[in-house]
Amino acid sequence: KAGVTQTPRYLIKTRGQQVTLSCSPISGHRSVSWYQQTPGQGLQFLFEYFSETQRNKGNFPGRFSGRQFSNSRSEMNVSTLELGDSALYLCASRYSGQGFEQYFGPGTRLTVT
């Protein structure tokens, strides 16, 4: 079974631009979560989607948004990029139940200049 895939793997943007990251979960997984990882803050939860509905949201500004499609694929968008948005963005999928473990993709490394 294929793992979680994320595209693109690397991205360089300038301040003020916007960016869209994509995540394809493991087949059969309906829950997708997004995380931001930086050296100073570690892994921080952004949001979680289940069956196209945002179920949970972390403490990030409204510039960070996401959505999930009917095939469970998810996209994350960051508008008006700031230097501090430079990070590794990780996507994780899991089966529907809360008791199931998360499986992570390789991440998208975003650099904002």
Add this chain to the structure above:
Amino acid sequence: KQEVTQIPAALSVPEGENLVLNCSFTDSAIYNLQWFRQDPGKGLTSLLLIQSSQREQTSGRLNASLDKSSGRSTLYIAASQPGDSATYLCAVRDSGGYQKVTFGIGTKLQVIP
């Protein structure tokens, strides 16, 4: 608000040594706890998932225990190998509200041949 602490932040051991990594959390109302490893610049690999009703889980040379009442989990690695060198993270899923996931900052392990 759930807080997750991992001690030590870094650890260097000679090959073959048994070692213990610690994870503590402030709110014992958890659904489960998951241990991951992360290689530099890569995504997270799931190691073990412990449900709140369980005391421990084992996989190969790894054993994770959970003491929910004291807010602690340990990851025991037997007969460490250089390939075990990575950052180890624990993640706690709350049982209340929206069941958010909180990560520790991780323990960076180096196993010296």
